[in-house]
Amino acid sequence: NAGVTQTPKFQVLKTGQSMTLQCAQDMNHEYMSWYRQDPGMGLRLIHYSVGAGITDQGEVPNGYNVSRSTTEDFPLRLLSAAPSQTSVYFCASSYGSNSPLHFGNGTRLTVT
């Protein structure tokens, strides 16, 4: 049982480049979300989705875009990378609003 799978594990981008962080879950979870983790700041919610075709913004959505075309996948797009987006990104999923989150192992992104 793979759980929540994130790819890539590491990525280096130059300022202005775009890329997509992939997230897939095999637990048939309706709810999926993206967090970023920065030292001393805990995890902050970027975007989330309560089901296929439905997305919404979290606490820090600027510079990121998401879509949810299937239940399994929830990619996070960086439109034009900036050094401030250097962070560790975590994808998480759950059965619904009353269920605990299951986290992937993260993607470490560096923007130079």
Added chain:
Amino acid sequence: AQSVTQPDIHITVSEGASLELRCNYSYGATPYLFWYVQSPGQGLQLLLKYFSGDTLVQGIKGFEAEFKRSQSSFNLRKPSVHWSDAAEYFCAGAGTASKLTFGTGTRLQVTL
């Protein structure tokens, strides 16, 4: 504003000693509350959760937490710490279990 506060950035305990990690929350109603643990380079693993009911909740790895409404606290405890418990611990809360606000984390060091 809704928030979760972990006042201790770093704690060091001796192996075999007891542990208490502090967490305070600020929500209008009783939130869903969680403790997660993160080992280096890994995602977050759920230790325990509180939704309602019994205010003392048991989790995995011998951890427990007590919800105290009067003190707006949800402190994590363990009677006897093992060296393998060294990690970063995050308290999180939300009006719904899947849209979490995280504290800034407490790094636990265990000395032998």
